[in-house]
Amino acid sequence: xxxxxxxxxxxxxxxxxxxxxxxxxxxxxxxxxxxxxxxxxxxxxxxxxxxxxxxxxxxxxxxxxxxxxxxxxxxxxxxxxxxxxxxxxxxxxxxxxxxxxxxxxxxxxxxxxxxxxx
Amino acid sequence: xxxxxxxxxxxxxxxxxxxxxxxxxxxxxxxxxxxxxxxxxxxxxxxxxxxxxxxxxxxxxxxxxxxxxxxxxxxxxxxxxxxxxxxxxxxxxxxxxxxxxxxxxxxxxx
Numbered sequence: 001x002x003x004x005x006x007x008x009x010x011x012x013x014x015x016x017x018x019x020x021x022x023x024x025x026x027x028x029x030x031x032x033x034x035x036x037x038x039x040x041x042x043x044x045x046x047x048x049x050x051x052x053x054x055x056x057x058x059x060x061x062x063x064x065x066x067x068x069x070x071x072x073x074x075x076x077x078x079x080x081x082x083x084x085x086x087x088x089x090x091x092x093x094x095x096x097x098x099x100x101x102x103x104x105x106x107x108x109x110x111x112x113x114x115x116x117x118x
Numbered sequence: 119x120x121x122x123x124x125x126x127x128x129x130x131x132x133x134x135x136x137x138x139x140x141x142x143x144x145x146x147x148x149x150x151x152x153x154x155x156x157x158x159x160x161x162x163x164x165x166x167x168x169x170x171x172x173x174x175x176x177x178x179x180x181x182x183x184x185x186x187x188x189x190x191x192x193x194x195x196x197x198x199x200x201x202x203x204x205x206x207x208x209x210x211x212x213x214x215x216x217x218x219x220x221x222x223x224x225x226x227x228x
Contacts, residue, residue, distance in 0.1 A: 035217065037163075045155075045163065045206055047217040061216050095162055103210045103217065104153040104168035111162050 002026035004034075004096050004109035011115045017084040020112045022096030029077040030054035033099045036070065036081045038092040046092075050099075051079055086116045121146060122207055122220035129226040134197050138223045140190040140207035146218055150210045152190040154183055157204045166205075167192060199227050 007021040022034065036048040049060035051070040058070045069082040083090060094112045097105035123141040130136045140152065154167040165174055167183035170190065180196045190207055207220035 037219075044222040045208070045219040047219065050217075059215065062214070097163075101168045101172075102151050103208065104151070104165055105155070105163070105208075106165045106168070106174060108162040108164070 002098075002107055004098065004107055006094075006096060006109040006112045009113040009115070011117065012086050013118055014087055014116055016086050016116075017082060018086060018114050019080055019082045020094050020096075020114070021078050021080050022109050023076065023078045024053075024098070025077065027098075029074065034072075034079045035097050035099060035105060036068075037095045037097055037105070039095070040089070040092040043092075048081070048094075053077075053079060083114075086114075088116050090114065091116045121211065121214075121218045122209070124205075124207060124220040124223045126221070127224045127226060129228055130197050131228045132197055132199065135193060135195045136197060136225060138192045138194075138205055138207075138225070140192070140220045142188050142190075142209065142218075144188060145213035146188075146209050146211040147185065147190055148188040149212055152183065152185050152207055152209045154181075154190075154192045155206045155208065157206065159203070163206065194225070197225075197227055201225055202227050 005023045010018050030053050033050050035050040038046050051058045053072045067084045072079045096109040098107040100106040128136045151169045155163040156166050157163045170185040171183045182193045204222050206222045211218045
């Protein structure tokens with residue numbers, strides 16, 4: 001079946017970097033954009049950016065563009081989200097999500113908790 | 119940062135109806151499709167409505183969406199205890215070149 005499986009939880013110190021993976025299966029990887037969305041504890045959803053798995057082009061949220069990087073590996077159908085210069089405010093569950101129809105995330109990964117604490 | 123405004127909470131008794139509003143502007147809802155997501159406690163969001171009023175397969179017709187101008191609404195009829203969750207709207211913002219979500223609404227079944 002169509003699914004996105006993410007890497008496990010991470011604990012990082014302030015100033016460090018993190019890289020979260022999202023492995024796609026059950027569909028043609030290059031045909032659908034993948035987005036990253038995060039959710040801080042008790043807060044709403046925040047869009048981080050997107051990647052075109054086919055061509056590798058990316059678009060990032062203005063608030064994160066200096067710290068976030070999204071890449072893909074077409075040999076393993078995996079996308080990666082890297083976030084640098086981590087702050088305690090970056091503590092959140094990070095989700096990857098596939099776009100099917102315009103602006104509609106139809107498949108979500110299970111989420112990856114990233115905790116930033118000294 | 120959310121640019122779409124939703125009420126923090128709505129509630130109703132089982133079997134009743136709730137309506138959740140999502141208010142935006144010309145650059146987001148006014149010129150783009152709206153989606154709605156349900157997030158059960160401890161789970162990832164799930165797509166409920168896309169392209170303003172379409173339901174993915176498997177979503178019951180108790181859930182319906184509509185859009186008018188710069189606002190959208192999600193209606194849930196025949197409310198069930200399993201509908202207790204957070205609901206968020208979302209759309210593309212042409213001015214920001216970014217996807218934006220609503221502030222989120224918690225539905226409580228009394």
